[in-house]
Amino acid sequence: MVSRLPGRAAAALALGAALAASGLTATAQAADPADPEAAAEALLRSEATTALTTASSENGLLAFAGAEDGRVDNPKVDRFDSASTAARRHLTRYGAAFGVAEGGESSLTRKDQKHSAAGQDVVRYQQKVDGVPVLGGEVVVSLRPDRQLGSMLSTASTVTEPPAVTVPRADAEATARAAVEKTTTGDFDLDNQGQWLVDPAVSGLTSVPGVSTAWWFEASDGAALRRMILVDAGTGRILADVDQVAHLHRTVCDAENVPLDDPKDCASPIRDEGDAPMDRPDVDTAYDVLGATADFYAEVGDIDLTALIGVGPGGSGYPKTLAATVRFCATDSSCPYANASWNGERIVLGDGFAQADDVVAHELTHGVIEKTANLFYWGQSGAINESMADVMGEIVDRRDDSEGAEPEWELGEDLSPVRSMADPTMFGDPDRMTAPEWNEDVALPYGDRGGVHTNSGVGNKTYYLISQGGPFNGRTITGLDLGDPTLTRSATLYVATLQALTSGSDYADLGRVLVQTCKDLALSGTAGMTSAHCTQVQEAVAATELATAPGDTTPYADAPDSCPVGTTKRTLLDSEQGIAEDTFTAGAHWKRAPQGAIPSNATSGKDSWFGSDPAPNQGEPDSSSLTTKNAIAIPAGQRTYVHFQQWRIFEWYPDSDHDDDDLPDYFDGGTVEMTPVGATKVGTASLPWLNGPKQVLVQGDGFPNAYAGMTAFAGDSGGWVASRLDLSSFAGKSVRPSFTVRGDAYAAMWGWYLDDIEVYTCDLPRIGLTAAPRITTSLRYPATVSVTSDRWTPTGVTRTFRWLRNGASIAGATRSAYALTAADVGKRISVRVTATKAGHVARTATSNATTVLAGRLASSTPKISGKPRVGRKLTVKRGTWTAGTRLTQRWYRNGKAIKGATGLKYRLTKKDRGKKIVVKVTGRKSGYTTVTRTSRATKTIRR
CATH class of the missing domain: 2.60.40.2700 (Immunoglobulin-like)
Incomplete structure (x- = not known):
């Protein structure tokens, strides 16, 4: 199957073997001075005082470079430079090797600057292309204390020009608002975040077919709703709709399980900083864990948690407060609320959830992540986001426990454990990248934003091995924290690593940054880290295969385009042969991509068919078909199939608040029909499919859908996948296949790409004839004639016979021998032999023809x-x-x-x-x- 990996994941796959073999260290390559990228990389290597750990993206540019035990000595940098000045000069000198050379920092805007737990000044840059920020396009420059370069991580896009904007903001906002209204009850705010360049090779959003300029809107109700909606600025289609809710001055409010519209509406009682315990278990425990988590980040990372994620004004003279609402339940959901979340400004805890200190610290860490690496909450970056929150929650749990660490290493053990760090597979989560439990989240697309709560098991197992060690996957690791219940080394390592990741980092990035950060800590002697410890970190990273592509990189196995064994494939229609427009009649929604704002997104060649998701509110028809111009004759007696590659993202949402079925809501989709010559069009959903249509279209409140109840290809395919339909039920007929996009009254996502459309039949093997049938060349009545000499392959054929007189069948003459009759005299006699065998095409051969002579009478002389x-x-x-x-x-x-x-x-x-x-x-x-x-x-x- 053709690889469906996003660009950065594909790069990780290509690097996997080399990085594993070299301990995440790549060797220098000879540079061509005429090539600025190669020249910058050669300069980077020549000025390094130690070996460099490097990794390249699929375009050959560097994605990461780290000085293992020293630094990169840039002669243009002075130890007295500010961190921002030094970082800019490193980018100017070496940026070309990472694809960020044009104008040095001109395409990069400094986003933030922090002093990390590893003793590094970390300067983070946001990439812009022609002034448009790139989603996930970031560069992180980590500096040694003398301002020389320690490492650089880049997830920059190579796009040089953002696609044109043709959809006004107001129209895009109306589309985003309708998408929220379809699945949410109650009021919400829709904030415009401006235009962003979306490059799937950087963002990891597989629902985006190509590079797009998008309007970014954030929908929030202040409670459980927080969604990022990207609307394509060229087509008006929704590119992505992703839930962003990541489930020290302290303020704890007890909502007392009284439904609220917004957690911040909780009025009293409140325990504020310095107040005595209130004898309310949820309030007092939450207050204590807020303090313990703040203490942890202050001690390990010199991070002021209140200043970083607090909301203000804090009251009582405090500019900000760490806010929590306990025993919360929303007005539009069941009560009590059986969950915990970070809503962007405070932690929200259902009844009893405050009693789990690891859960409280987990949710607070989501806030820390948002203010540091800001790891996207989907795919691998989302899994790292969840894992980092699990890790910090576990560390706080153990540091806050005077009796030492619990043996379970489970998240939420004070309530009901949901994940295990020691053995993620106990809860069905993967413990390494190639584990069979790896979840691409296709059974319930986006239900977990690409498996963020399950695939976090890989990160959790990595942390467990780093901290506690043990044998795993053919390696034995000595843990960094053995004998230390406070887990100081691993805690310091992970806080510093978090500060050095980009928003779109994947597991390969995490592995590289973990190793580099450990070496940074060892170089400064922070937390007692040594190079021996870093060897163990590297072993843990290798054991969980972080540099390897996931075990399940595609949502479905491709349907084969082959025939049963013993048959021969014969193509009846191939969309890639000839001129595409001569093969199909394209309806209003169908285009040959690339065209205008529609990228090619092809699996083979450079173009494909694209049917946009209908948006009738924009004056479009609610359905449109791509139909073959000519009918295709379906042979009888053998298998015939239509096979095609498809990539789709139709409008859908994980679940609507308007119903109680807990199933995804699919509003738009694609179907396949067949029109026999002289008959009406018929659907194919009930026919034999491989990777066939399975989703059922629905109707939302106030959004009529003429196709509700229809089974279709809907939702997100998760990339390219091949489907196959058995056409044998149309045997003996001529049909015209159609591919139809269908939509409800309002809002649309992207649409349906089709490529390599093929109709083929499976010809049975023909019986071979090695010797033709013969009859005698001298026939005289009366006589019995029989077949001689016929031989067939393979063995075991069954023969049938038909005797002919002057080429016409003789009634009843169907045996291997034939007794001549008087009617045959003077006529030409032959025999037609048909050989048959199961699973083969019958073969017929006719013998030579012989004229029958009259008989000779016996007589006497009278x-x-x-x-x-x-x-x-x-x-x-x-x-x-x-x-x-x-x-x-x-x-x-x-x-x-x-x-x-x-x-x-x-x-x-x-x-x-x-x-x-x-x-x-x-x-x-x-x-x-x-x-x-x-x-x-x-x-x-x-x-």
Whole structure:
């Protein structure tokens, strides 16, 4: 199958073997000075005082470079430079190697600057292309204390120009608002985040077919709703709709399980900083864990948690407060609320959830992540986001436990454990990248934003091995924290690593940054870290295969385009042959991509068919078909299929608040139909499919859908996947296939790409003829004729026969032998032999044709008895003839026939006197040649 990996994941796959073999260290490559990228990389390597750990993206540019035990000595940098100045000078000198050379920092805007737990000044840059920020396009520059370069991580896009904007913001906002209204009840705010360049190779959003400029809107109700909606600025389609809710001055409010519209609406009672315990378990425990989490980040990372993620004003003279609402439940959901979340400004805890200190610290860490790496909450970056929150929650849990660490290493063990760090597979989560539990989240697309809560198991197992060690996947690791219940080394390592990741980092990035950060810590001696510890970190990273592509990189196995064994594939239609427009008739929604704002997104070649998701509110029809111009004859007696590659993202949402079925809501989709010649179009959803349509379209409140209840290809395919439909039910007919996009009244996502459309049949093997049937070339009636000499392959064929007279079938003559009849005389006789065998195409051969000759009658010479005298009778004895022969006779007088003398006896008359008499006997029989025999003449007749 063709790789469906996003660009950065594909790069990780290509690097996997090399990085594993070299311990995440790549060797230097010879540089071409005429090539600025190669020249910058060569300069980077030559100025490094130690070995460099490097990794390249799929375009060959560097994605990461880290000085293992030293630095990169940039002569343009002075130790007295500010961190931002030094970082800019490193970018100017080495940025070309990472694809960010043009104008140095001109395409990069400094986003933030922090001093990390590893003793590094970390400067983070946001990439912009022509002033448009790139989603996930970031560069992180980590500096040694002397301002020289420690490492650089880049997830920059190579796009040089953002696609044109043709959809006004107001129209895009209306589309985003309708998408929220379809699935949410109650009021919400929709904030415009401006235009962003979306490059799937950087963002990891597989729902985006190509590079797009998008309007970014964020929908929030202040409670459980927080969604990022990207609307394509060229087509008006929704590119992505992703839930962003990541489920020290302290303020804890007790909502007392009274439904609220917004957690911040909780009024009293409130325990504020310095207040005495309130004898309310959820309030007091939450207050204590907020403090313990703040203490952890202050001690390990020198991070002021209140300043970083607090909301203000804090009251009582505080500018900000760490806010929590406990025993919360929303007005539009069940109560009590059985979950915990970070809503962007505070932690929100359902009844009893405050009792789990790891859960509280987990949710607070989501806020820390948002303010540091800001890891996207989907795909691998989302799994790292969840894992980092699990790790910090576990660390706080153990540091806050005076009796030491619990043996379970489970998240939420004070309530009901949901994940295990020691053995993620206990809860069905993967413990390494190639584990069978790896979840691409296709059974319930986006239900977990690409498996963020399950695939976090890989990160959790990595942390467990780094902290506690043990044997795993053929390696044995010595843990960094053995004998230390405070987990200081691993805690410091992970806080510093978090500060050095980009928003779109994947697991390959995490592995590289973990190793580099450990070496940074060892270099400064922070937390007692040594190079020996870093060797163990590297072993753990290798054990969980972070540099390897996931075990399940595609949502479905491709349907094969092959035939059953023993049959031969024969193509009846191929969309890639000839001019595409000569093969199909395209409806209003269908285009040959690339075209305008529609990228090609092809699986083979450079173009494909694209049917946009209908948006009738924009004046479009609610359906449109791509149909073959010519009918295709479907052979009888064998399998025939239509096979195609498809990539789709139709409008859908994980679940609507308007119903109680807990199933995704699919509003738009694609279907396949067949139109037999002379008949009406018929659907194919119930026919035999591989990777066929499975989703059922629905109707939302206030959004009519003419196709509700129809089974279709809907939702997100998760990339390219091949489907196949068995057309054998149309055998013997000629049909025209159609591909139809269908939509409800309002809002649309992207649409349906089709490529490599093929109709093919599976020809059965033909029986071979090694010797033709023959019959004798000399036939004479009567006789029985049979077939000789015919030989067939393979062995075991069954023969049937049909005898022919002058090429026409002889009724009843169907045996291997044929008894000639009188009707055959003078005609040409042949035989047609048909050989059959199960699973093979029958073969017929006709023998040579032979003219049947008439039969030869057996006969005798007649004899005359009696006195040769006038008045006496003569009698003829005709002798022996072929049975069934009809005999006649005629008497002759001196060679002349005697009138009326045709009997067996003849009485001599006066006319006979002096003459001689003979008799001629004639034998006749059908199918035989008539024979006349003449007797000997009598003596001269006397008186």
